Amino acid sequence: MSTPNVRTSQAAQQPSGAAFIFKKALISALVALVLFSLMIGVRTEAGNQGGLIYWTRFDDLAAMVAAVFGGSIVVELLRQWLGPVDKEKLVPPVVRSATALAGRWIAPALLIFTFLVPVIFYDQRYILDLAILVLTYVMLGWGLNVVVGLAGLLDLGYVAFYAVGAYSYALLATNFGLSFWVCLPLAGILAAFWGVLLGFPVLRLRGDYLAIVTLAFGEIIRLVIINWQSLTGGPNGVSGIPRPTFFGIPLDNSDDGLAAKLGIEFSPTHRVVFLFYLILAMALLTNWVTIRLRRLPIGRAWEALREDEVACRALGINTTTTKLTAFATGAMFGGFAGAFFATRQGFISPESFTFQESALVLAIVVLGGMGSQLGVALAALAMIGGFELFRGLDQYRMLVFGIAMVLLMIWRPRGLIGHRAPTVFLEKSQAISSDLVKEGHG
């Protein structure tokens, strides 16, 4: 709350002469020169005989340093022209009221659009596949949101539950021939069981310690999967996982297939569309359950736990079971998503469940604004969809993506949707500013 004031006073004290700007730009250019002289100035490669060959690229280096010098001057001039960085000043009131209006309609609009995606993009397999991927991450984000966003427990090993769900379905289906609809709840229950199992040892831990143990847990699950070859097939993974059926009716071009029964021509797109609506339904179920849970005593206890654990204990809330239920609920949704992933891919291997997945899902939750369902959905769209959008930039893709993330975190440090909506109200529901909402101990 006091940050804008501090910023203003700093800005007021800053000198603003041409000499100052020049000096600042010179320092930036010097730093850039030191950094880039090795990164860009010299390029090394392994030669034919295995020896190291290198060549210099001083022209590129000079261009970069010049760009930094010029950019630094422009940034400084802009800063002095605009005054101190303050969102009240940068965003005119018209734009703000427009965004408020958009904020009210964005959720229903997004939902309707999502329902229509297979109709609009029926011929574009790439977009359908991407939409399924985005929805998978939306579901994972919503699942992790229960643990991180509501209960405030930082979980860096969420991918473990995704893996448990995927392997549960894969192994149950390939070994016992159980159908997807039987395995789906089983995968969720097994993942929730592992969630509780993880929960027990980490209950006493907070913050960084909790994060490290969950990180280790995620790795342990992956290593067990790699090394328990007799059960999981080790690094070779599990292949030949059955495709989901339309409640028993397969989606193929056989005589028993759905297309034949409906009397329409078979197309492989049918299955993709089916998968799309399947993950959409699962994600919406996750969302519905989470929204319901927030309004129940257990959900309020999660949020209270994030706000102040000591006060919770003084009010007679069993913090142990409350944390465990948060872990179990989040893990269960992760398990559902894992089962879907397995049936969609038809093949799974430990490579799909690396720490990078955990980090990506966590980034979606943090970027979306912890605890906000709509924010998580938007963030998943931006992270997964946006990343695909930059595909044309090939080698600069990561750079552009990184810059976009940094800028977003500067402008919206508490995520896309930082404020919190109350779960119950007497007269009028007022959004609670992100300044007051705690992030939890993790």
Place this chain on the structure above:
Amino acid sequence: MSEPILSVNHLMMRFGGIVAVNDLSFVAQRKQITALIGPNGAGKTTVFNCITGFYRPSGGSIRLTHDDGHAIQLERLNDFRISQQAKVARTFQNIRLFPGMTLLENLMVAQHNALMRASGLTFLGLIGAPSWRQAEQHAIELARNWLTRVNLLDRADDAAGNLAYGDQRRLEIARAMCTEPALLCLDEPAAGLNARESGALNELLLAIRGDGTSILLIEHDMSVVMEISDHVVVMDYGVKIAEGTPQAVRDDPKVIAAYLGADEEEAIAVMESGT
């Protein structure tokens, strides 16, 4: 009337080599306000933490007797069970609200255990069973009732973190009362309040006592202690140095010595020479 709700017997609390509370015994009567006073570092908050389960005492016993004669040894319960089963509620010296939740939500969280049962451990609540809806309405009514009593009803939908300091103190008491306790433990409720707020607090506490809740109070503000306490226990360096009615305690030379920091004999000498 003179029926104890809480009896502390030979309570001992050590932290390593430091003895914070040494052989403390006192009794809090039912439907009365008992004050625990003493200079800074006397061990008052440690006693509180032992009673409310945040510390496990090194020795001694703490017995709580409910209205129906059912007695509970508090030193055997820990943590949240003190509030859940023994019906002891507390507030904190440095206010501990849920700042990012509204006032109403704060009071709803306080009714967690009752609501958990009503929601059938969440499952009945998830399907929106009528019995759950009724219980929720009842909980909201209880919260509304307490918000009215602490004069915060118009701010029910504001974030608790946005309240002024005095309002936060009153909200914390309301939140503790929403657990429907038999014994309410207040850790310096008047700290940082101005004279008007402190007067309103006195009225609130007397009203709570009038409703039949016993109160145990740590307080520095002597105007609060003298005005509303029925019984005062004075501690210094972890031991009880005096006990009695507010009037008797105020005139006790040992208490004056403890508060003025003088040597005991010296203080007695001073007082005797004065009379």
